[in-house]
Amino acid sequence: MSGSVVLIHLAGAVALLLWATRMVRTGVERAYGDVLRRKLRGTLKNPLAATGAGAGLAIAFQSSTAVALLVGSFVGSGIVGAAAGLIAVLGADLGSAFVVKLLSFDLSLLVPVAIFCGTAIFLATERRAWRQFGRILVGVGLLLLSLQLIGSASEPLRESRILPVVINYLSGDAVTAFLIAAVMTWLFHSSVAFILLVVALAARGLIPAELGVVMVLGANLGGGLIAAMLSRTMPPPSRTVPFGNLVVRGLGALVALAALVWFAPSLGRLGSTAPLQIVHAHIAFNVALVIAGMPLAGLVTRAIDRALNASATTAATLEDREASALDPDALNAPSRALANVTRAVVGVCETVEVMLKNIMELYEEPDRARMDALAALDDRVDRKHAAIKLYLARIAPEQMSEEDVHRTRELLDACVRLEQVGDIVTRNMLAHVKKKLDRGLTFTPEGWRELSNLHASVLNNARLAFNVLISRDIATAQELVREKDRMRNLERDTSQRHFERLREGAKKSLETSSLHLDTIRDLKQINSLLASIAYPVLEEHGLLRGTRLAAAE
Structure with missing residues (x-):
């Protein structure tokens, strides 16, 4: 040999x-x-x-x-x-x-x-x-x-x-x-x-x-x-x-x-x-x-x-320059400019992932200093989103191909959805954490386990969505939309079990009922926003009919 x-x-x-x-x-x-x-x-x-x-x-x-x-x-x-x-x-x-x-x-x-x-x-x-x-x-x-x-x-x-x-x-x-x-x-x-x-x-x-x-x-x-x-x-x-x-x-x-x-x-x-x-x-x-x-x-x-x-x-100064990846000299070359935007959107994805991880830890162990830090991350997402929108608007349209136009719309829509995810985390879920801390509430072991499982699914789907955004892989996009259907069933089952505990008169379930249901709703909404990132890829390959996956040939 x-x-x-x-x-x-x-x-x-x-x-x-x-x-x-x-x-x-x-x-x-x-x-x-x-x-x-x-x-x-x-x-x-x-x-x-x-x-x-x-x-x-x-x-x-x-x-x-x-x-x-x-x-x-x-x-x-x-x-x-x-x-x-x-x-x-x-x-x-x-x-x-x-x-x-x-x-x-x-x-x-x-x-x-x-x-x-x-x-x-x-x-x-x-x-x-x-x-x-x-x-x-x-x-x-x-x-x-x-x-x-x-x-x-x-x-x-x-x-x-x-x-x-x-x-x-x-x-x-x-x-x-x-x-x-x-x-x-x-x-x-x-x-x-x-x-x-x-x-x-x-x-x-x-x-x-x-x-x-x-x-x-x-x-x-x-x-x-x-x-x-x-x-x-x-x-x-x-x-x-x-x-x-x-x-x-x-x-x-x-x-x-x-x-x-x-x-x-x-x-x-x-x-x-x-x-x-x-x-x-x-x-x-x-x-x-x-x-x-x-x-x-x-x-x-x-x-x-x-x-x-x-x-x-020094590191913070460099990190806060959201437009560092958005090189103005590349605006006359759409392919380079869109590559720069993709890098910037990856940074938004990383920040949103950190927010999704940290919010559930705050549910378990509320801490005001960490809550303020999480709110600051949303401000960073907003600034990056604004910088990306402005940069995309400045790309020379006459030099863009049809594929470049499609990718521009896709990146912008994804960035909008990521900003919406950040808003749900800070404006809704963080408010629930404050309420839980101020009132000294605790979830039942069953309720907390259900919320944790739901959150784990959302976090996994977030990673799938980020991969789809960068790789535009068809199989991953299909998996992400299927996970949306599974998430719908999981959300329904979780809500049903919660109402069964309410019927049985569980004291902790009564105390945390609104927090539990509101959190389920927020996680479901976040998951829907993330799943929609896969739609442009599926639509491009004829695998999307309305809001459902088409049968693959």
């Missing part, structure tokens, strides 16, 4: 590994994300509980990055302190190390079982939770299959004459190997996936244990870099935890690398084979980070917070 064919097979196996990891993560997020978030918020105040919760969440999501961003948002909202948040994220890093350990076992028998059961569940029901559970099982099966494919694809590399030269060079240059691993992990956007690749290659005798451990340390640095980079658009308080995690993991990795180079300790105690030594070194490193990070978390987060606040004035 030629070298190019081997690389093609290996690339395909690695791509399947990345896709399967993402499939499991998104399945868990969609099915159980809100439940896991609520559980996490309740355990972050105790350091040991925070470590355990972070580890458990990382195992569920198969991603410590997702946990870092989630906890960062909690810190930014004032739900938990930065030090406790950093401890939870260090626990998540440890949890992702245990994921690597679990997946390093021989689980080949689970491949057909997981794929078959997952596919059967996904196809047998229309219930969202069960379909996502089936998606998770298929993802697990594909993940394990990808590891087998990596092993098979890398087998011919044993006969390669070039690979030993590369491995020998990297074994003698630990710094280069460390940096390559960090960059590759960042490109993979998954430390779990990269370390599993290293373990699989070590199992074939292609990478020695010493080099594998160096690459694991680089992967830990790359893993911290992923969350820090993804949080760069978040408010400074929300970035404290991801950047603190990067500092702790990065410094820890550098110290461990220096120790390996200078002292060259024996790895025999970590296991009898190279894969075991690599996996156990990864776990030991993250255990050491948790132990060292607990007493240092406060110091690190305070230093990061000061550094972020020092640049906050």
Whole structure:
């Protein structure tokens, strides 16, 4: 088998590994994300509980990055302190190390079982939770299959004459190997996936244990870099935890690398084979980070917070220039101008998503400072909307094609709907939060669970709508409109259950009845506005009849 064919097979196996990891993560997020978030918020105040919760969440999501961003948002909202948040994220890093350990076992028998059961569940029901559970099982099966494919694809590399030269060079240059691993992990956007690749290659005798451990340390640095980079658009308080995690993991990795180079300790105690030594070194490193990070978390987060606040004035000035993406020099080139508008609308989408996330957290834990911050976000949406409208009006109409005119109308309509969503959140739902806070009202457990499920569906549909706006993907647009129909049924069932509790005379249901029903109405209205973003795409392809989807040919 030629070298190019081997690389093609290996690339395909690695791509399947990345896709399967993402499939499991998104399945868990969609099915159980809100439940896991609520559980996490309740355990972050105790350091040991925070470590355990972070580890458990990382195992569920198969991603410590997702946990870092989630906890960062909690810190930014004032739900938990930065030090406790950093401890939870260090626990998540440890949890992702245990994921690597679990997946390093021989689980080949689970491949057909997981794929078959997952596919059967996904196809047998229309219930969202069960379909996502089936998606998770298929993802697990594909993940394990990808590891087998990596092993098979890398087998011919044993006969390669070039690979030993590369491995020998990297074994003698630990710094280069460390940096390559960090960059590759960042490109993979998954430390779990990269370390599993290293373990699989070590199992074939292609990478020695010493080099594998160096690459694991680089992967830990790359893993911290992923969350820090993804949080760069978040408010400074929300970035404290991801950047603190990067500092702790990065410094820890550098110290461990220096120790390996200078002292060259024996790895025999970590296991009898190279894969075991690599996996156990990864776990030991993250255990050491948790132990060292607990007493240092406060110091690190305070230093990061000061550094972020020092640049906050400059960052805020740049952030408040809503027209920064709306380059006046591009007005005579409609395609460039519309690309600029698309970038600006993406910024509006991100702000609206933050508003939708934060409003339900305020329902659960009202706080006047955070309520004021949410109202300020609506002002930002209004300013961006005004800037976008003015910019679109200034594009030279005589140079616009019919497609440009259509896209202009589509972006403007979407921006109007996004502004309306922001108005509903601040003028209606925020008013409900104030009423709930002033009167000291609480929802029944059943009522709150229903509202949370309804909100989770709206938030998921918001993300679908934003994707449709940018990608104009037909399948996603169809899914979004179908979700509108499902939302209608969910809203009807929720209202019916609420009235049944009223008939039974539940005291809390009586006290919060108007809040409950008004919130349902607001969420339904928001969902309708978001679903309408898909209409131009469907209409363009003849898939929309009135307000219903046409049957696809």
